[in-house]
Amino acid sequence: MNIGxxxxxxxxxxxxxxxxxEIGLVAPPxxxxxxxxxxxxxxxxxxxxxxxxxxxxxxxxxxVLLSLYEDRDRASAEVRRLAQRHAEEIExxxxxxxxxxxxxxxxxxxxxxxxxxxxxxxxDLAGK
Amino acid sequence: MNIGxxxxxxxxxxxxxxxxxEIGLVAPPxxxxxxxxxxxxxxxxxxxxxxxxxxxxxxxxxxVLLSLYEDRDRASAEVRRLAQRHAEEIExxxxxxxxxxxxxxxxxxxxxxxxxxxxxxxxDLAGK
DNA sequence: GCTTGACCTTCCCGTGACTGGAACCTTTAT
DNA sequence: ATAAAGGTTCCAGTCACGGGAAGGTCAAGC
Numbered sequence: 072m073n074i075g076x077x078x079x080x081x082x083x084x085x086x087x088x089x090x091x092x093e094i095g096l097v098a099p100p101x102x103x104x105x106x107x108x109x110x111x112x113x114x115x116x117x118x119x120x121x122x123x124x125x126x127x128x129x130x131x132x133x134x135v136l137l138s139l140y141e142d143r144d145r146a147s148a149e150v151r152r153l154a155q156r157h158a159e160e161i162e163x164x165x166x167x168x169x170x171x172x173x174x175x176x177x178x179x180x181x182x183x184x185x186x187x188x189x190x191x192x193x194x195d196l197a198g199k
Numbered sequence: 200m201n202i203g204x205x206x207x208x209x210x211x212x213x214x215x216x217x218x219x220x221e222i223g224l225v226a227p228p229x230x231x232x233x234x235x236x237x238x239x240x241x242x243x244x245x246x247x248x249x250x251x252x253x254x255x256x257x258x259x260x261x262x263v264l265l266s267l268y269e270d271r272d273r274a275s276a277e278v279r280r281l282a283q284r285h286a287e288e289i290e291x292x293x294x295x296x297x298x299x300x301x302x303x304x305x306x307x308x309x310x311x312x313x314x315x316x317x318x319x320x321x322x323d324l325a326g327k
Numbered sequence: 328g329c330t331t332g333a334c335c336t337t338c339c340c341g342t343g344a345c346t347g348g349a350a351c352c353t354t355t356a357t
Numbered sequence: 358a359t360a361a362a363g364g365t366t367c368c369a370g371t372c373a374c375g376g377g378a379a380g381g382t383c384a385a386g387c
Contacts, residue, residue, distance in 0.1 A: 075334065085335090090374060104382060106335060115325070122324045127299045130373070140321045150320050151312035158303040161296050168293045171255045175286040184279035192278050193268045196250045197243070203363065213364090218345060232353060234364055258344065 077109035081117035088117060096120060096134060128157055205237035209245035216245060224248060224262060256285055 077099075078085040091097050092107070097116055099107040109117075119140065123133045132153060139145045139153075181191040205227075206213040219225050220235070225244055227235040237245075247268065251261045260281060267273045267281075309319040 073335070084375080086375060087373085089336095094373095104335080105337095106382085118326055119324050122326065124373090125299075126302060126324075127296070136321070136324065139318075140325065143316060145316050145318070146314040147310050147316060147318035147320075148312045148314060150318045151307060151310045154303055154307050154310070154320050158300060158307060161300050161303065165293055165296045165300065168255070168289050168296070171253075172286060172289050172293065174254060175282055175289065179279060179282050179286060182275050182279045182282070184276045186274040186276060188271060188273050188275060190267075190273070190275035190278045192275075192282050193264070196247050196254075196264065197268065198246055198250065201364070212346085214346065215344085217365090222344090232364080233366095234353085252344090 072109050072114075074107050074109065077107075077114050077117060080114050082121045083117055091117070091120065094130065096130070096137065126157075127161055132157060200237050200242070202235050202237065205235075205242050205245060208242050210249045211245055219245070219248065222258065224258070224265065254285075255289055260285060 072080075074085045074088055078088055081088070083091075088097070088107075092099065097113055097120075099109050099113050102108050116137065119137065120133055123136050124130075128136065135153060136150070139150050178192045178195055183189070200208075202213045202216055206216055209216070211219075216225070216235075220227065225241055225248075227237050227241050230236050244265065247265065248261055251264055252258075256264065263281060264278070267278050306320045306323055311317070
């Protein structure tokens with residue numbers, strides 16, 4: 072199958088697949104006309120990548136996950152450690168965003184939001 | 200004052216200040232030697248930007264906020280709308296991250312994390 | 328056989344918001 | 358005189374792609 076169908080089946084844009092090839096995540100063989108040829112195995116790998124990316128893993132994490140996936144002798148502990156570390160980073164990002172959200176909420180609440188120029192939001196940004 | 204002191208006072212790296220000048224957020228005058236000269240007003244603007252950025256506003260939002268700040272006739276409603284929209288985007292990001300966090304949590308919990316190769320995390324990524 | 332349209336290819340630029348580093352100039356202190 | 362600490366510009370890299378140009382390939386319809 073060509074890249075279009077592989078893209079549909081894996082749930083990734085064709086552009087992304089070409090990019091993944093460029094950075095060495097996948098290596099589909101070529102047909103005589105230069106077209107990339109995808110078999111079940113490659114599509115499966117692409118779907119794996121799509122899923123890992125949707126869980127927020129970085130490309131480099133994905134590279135490691137893929138190599139662990141293809142290593143029949145891996146220890147699940149290694150996978151778990153990677154996932155754990157990633158989960159902690161996500162938590163940290165959530166915390167930062169919630170802090171922003173809370174501050175913004177306070178400011179929005181304190182602002183009349185009418186046609187007068189007096190605005191506590193701008194006052195806060197200006198350091199009161 | 201030179202860029203170094205302005206950076207300290209505004210809580211921004213000097214590099215960032217140069218970048219802000221490049222994109223037209225600030226426009227400090229130059230001394231005879233080519234050095235940027237910062238007065239209270241410029242430092243104040245930089246601190247405003249630092250605060251707005253720390254609340255997650257994009258550079259373009261900051262540009263608008265700054266112009267609203269400097270417009271004595273603005274309506275606070277406009278500021279509030281901008282902040283409200285930003286808060287909603289942050290909420291959406293939090294939601295996405297929490298979704299990831301929950302899925303990751305389930306997977307991590309289901310993985311023994313020992314030296315055996317069996318790993319529910321990889322199984323999930325592979326689509327079971 | 329010819330055209331049309333849907334694919335495919337590579338290549339290069341742009342994104343956001345900086346950060347790092349090279350090469351060089353100015354000021355201040357010793 | 359020199360050295361350190363600051364300033365300047367410019368170029369490249371980050372991350373994970375996306376847009377678009379210029380051109381090759383393939384199947385279908387006339």
